[in-house]
Amino acid sequence: MAPWGAFAEEACMHEFGVMPIPDDISFELAASYQMAYGTSYHALVQRGEISNQDEILVLGASGGVGLAALDIAKAKGARVVAAVSTKEKAEICKEYGADELIIYGEGPKTKDESKAFSNELKSKSLKGGYDIIYDPIGDCYTEPAFRAIGWKGKYLVVGFAAGEIPKLPINLTLLKGASLVGVFWGTFTGLESEVNQKNIAEINQLLSEGKIKPLISKEVPMENAVEAIKMIGNRGVIGKVVLVNK
Numbered sequence: 001m002a003p004w005g006a007f008a009e010e011a012c013m014h015e016f017g018v019m020p021i022p023d024d025i026s027f028e029l030a031a032s033y034q035m036a037y038g039t040s041y042h043a044l045v046q047r048g049e050i051s052n053q054d055e056i057l058v059l060g061a062s063g064g065v066g067l068a069a070l071d072i073a074k075a076k077g078a079r080v081v082a083a084v085s086t087k088e089k090a091e092i093c094k095e096y097g098a099d100e101l102i103i104y105g106e107g108p109k110t111k112d113e114s115k116a117f118s119n120e121l122k123s124k125s126l127k128g129g130y131d132i133i134y135d136p137i138g139d140c141y142t143e144p145a146f147r148a149i150g151w152k153g154k155y156l157v158v159g160f161a162a163g164e165i166p167k168l169p170i171n172l173t174l175l176k177g178a179s180l181v182g183v184f185w186g187t188f189t190g191l192e193s194e195v196n197q198k199n200i201a202e203i204n205q206l207l208s209e210g211k212i213k214p215l216i217s218k219e220v221p222m223e224n225a226v227e228a229i230k231m232i233g234n235r236g237v238i239g240k241v242v243l244v245n246k
Contacts (some may be wrong), residue, residue, distance in 0.1 A: 017189065055126060055127050133149055138162055142168070216242050219241075
């Protein structure tokens with residue numbers, strides 16, 4: 001796995017980024033799931049300390065890491081509420097076992113819309129607040145989502161795919177006894193390579209047992225890499241797009 005320079009037939013890699021592919025996993029599948037599932041597994045297991053008693057909110061739940069988080073959380077026995085922007089994306093999350101669905105459209109743009117969004121998130125929780133919130137999108141979604149966290153909940157900061165890096169009133173962590181937890185899988189793989197290798201082995205085991213199912217929405221020839229990038233930028237991707245040498 002390379003952080004850059006991989007849109008090629010050959011690439012140089014650090015040894016901690018190289019691992020064998022199980023015989024029952026294709027190159028296309030291996031290319032699609034290692035980063036997304038590696039990120040989400042690290043987020044939920046090491047950073048979120050997930051258990052089968054947890055209730056989890058996943059924002060951007062149909063994207064690469066979001067769908068992986070939903071898939072892994074269900075494999076671990078948690079209850080999952082999936083939040084997405086369209087009905088089509090919600091249907092995919094339903095197929096992946098989401099217990100509740102929220103469609104937020106273009107997201108909250110005003111204070112009233114933000115409050116309404118937060119209340120909707122809370123209404124889907126059986127506990128009145130979530131044990132873990134998985135956030136790969138940031139922007140206007142973060143504050144209302146954090147307001148829906150439960151007592152001693154963990155808010156996993158995974159990325160900012162929706163655009164802006166949000167500013168969060170720090171008193172919210174105090175009021176909920178909650179933790180704001182950063183997730184940076186790239187650095188983790190280098191500093192804790194043995195733990196990462198163990199994670200990947202556990203992911204491969206779940207895959208072999210049919211407990212998770214990475215979604216490849218489209219395979220695109222390498223020569224059309226720009227098209228694939230535009231699809232991601234336009235939020236038109238469900239699961240993962242894989243570049244192939246064809």
